[in-house]
Amino acid sequence: xxxxxxxxxxxxxxxQIAERAGVTERTFFRYFxxxxxxxxDGSERLQQLMVDAVAGSPADATPLDSIGTxxxxxxxxxxxxxxxxxxxxxxxxxxSLQERELIKRDRLATAITGALRDRGVEExxxxxxxxxxxxxxxxxxxxxxxxxxxxGYAEIARNLLAELRIVTNGS
Amino acid sequence: xxxxxxxxxxxxxxxQIAERAGVTERTFFRYFxxxxxxxxDGSERLQQLMVDAVAGSPADATPLDSIGTxxxxxxxxxxxxxxxxxxxxxxxxxxSLQERELIKRDRLATAITGALRDRGVEExxxxxxxxxxxxxxxxxxxxxxxxxxxxGYAEIARNLLAELRIVTNGS
Numbered sequence: 001x002x003x004x005x006x007x008x009x010x011x012x013x014x015x016q017i018a019e020r021a022g023v024t025e026r027t028f029f030r031y032f033x034x035x036x037x038x039x040x041d042g043s044e045r046l047q048q049l050m051v052d053a054v055a056g057s058p059a060d061a062t063p064l065d066s067i068g069t070x071x072x073x074x075x076x077x078x079x080x081x082x083x084x085x086x087x088x089x090x091x092x093x094x095x096s097l098q099e100r101e102l103i104k105r106d107r108l109a110t111a112i113t114g115a116l117r118d119r120g121v122e123e124x125x126x127x128x129x130x131x132x133x134x135x136x137x138x139x140x141x142x143x144x145x146x147x148x149x150x151x152g153y154a155e156i157a158r159n160l161l162a163e164l165r166i167v168t169n170g171s
Numbered sequence: 172x173x174x175x176x177x178x179x180x181x182x183x184x185x186x187q188i189a190e191r192a193g194v195t196e197r198t199f200f201r202y203f204x205x206x207x208x209x210x211x212d213g214s215e216r217l218q219q220l221m222v223d224a225v226a227g228s229p230a231d232a233t234p235l236d237s238i239g240t241x242x243x244x245x246x247x248x249x250x251x252x253x254x255x256x257x258x259x260x261x262x263x264x265x266x267s268l269q270e271r272e273l274i275k276r277d278r279l280a281t282a283i284t285g286a287l288r289d290r291g292v293e294e295x296x297x298x299x300x301x302x303x304x305x306x307x308x309x310x311x312x313x314x315x316x317x318x319x320x321x322x323g324y325a326e327i328a329r330n331l332l333a334e335l336r337i338v339t340n341g342s
Contacts, residue, residue: 099274102270102273102274103270125334127310128331128338131306131307131310132302132303132335132338132339134302135305138302160295160299163295164303165339167235167296167300168235168340169340
């Protein structure tokens with residue numbers, strides 16, 4: 001498994017991966033010397049950041065307001081677009097990395113559900129808001145790393161939350 | 172891997188799993204003789220069902236209306252509560268099964284995004300509606316299999332969609 005991963009995105013295809021990500025091999029290795037671990041070493045910090053933001057949101061904030069606060073917090077760490085783009089190309093190149101990413105995202109949803117419950121949000125609203133929030137988190141990330149994008153992560157996430165309000169009220 | 176899975180939920184803990192699911196071992200084996208494959212053999216059919224429902228929803232349906240139609244369709248196959256509860260206890264008992272479930276859910280989201288795009292829904296609304304819909308799909312499933320629930324899947328999903336409209340308009 002370890003070997004497979006290293007062969008998968010380490011030895012065999014670094015040049016291709018770097019090319020697809022639109023960076024040089026040197027840039028690739030500047031970010032990902034540690035390879036696999038480097039790819040996910042920020043996820044616990046990210047989770048804590050979002051949980052703290054939900055916990056610290058104003059007492060009268062709605063569940064979706066709290067999610068908005070958490071997404072703003074994400075915007076403070078999702079700032080290095082080149083790194084994030086490169087990272088995503090690597091993940092997309094390897095199925096086991098994609099699985100790991102899905103697990104991290106699922107844990108994030110569970111943690112945010114818990115943070116909302118701790119604020120007194122009842123079920124099923126806590127789960128519903130957290131799942132919706134993670135959906136926005138995910139779509140915002142894809143928009144942020146999309147070619148040609150110049151907006152910041154938090155701004156994109158805010159736009160999507162506004163869009164979500166329209167989508168859910170179109171009927 | 173195969174062996175690990177079979178040891179994990181097959182040989183070693185069938186009695187415990189059956190007990191936790193509140194069924195007899197006989198019931199367990201009636202549903203899951205084929206074990207691992209049985210657990211996911213319906214997922215492609217489920218995906219096709221949801222995609223067809225989105226594609227077949229009225230021309231003037233909003234993206235979320237189309238999602239509602241897809242969730243109604245799910246209600247026509249999520250009918251055997253004992254089977255679904257037992258299946259979930261097995262999945263929850265094994266990390267690699269949980270991973271597989273996350274992958275299936277992610278594929279479902281991608282397929283529904285595609286079905287919405289085919290109807291002319293533009294990005295990021297297609298992805299946003301699909302991710303939100305999968306969130307509802309997931310929370311509805313958890314509510315449906317929860318102890319003591321007597322409502323049908325489609326009814327729960329409809330209630331959650333209504334709840335979502337409230338949640339997204341609370342501010």
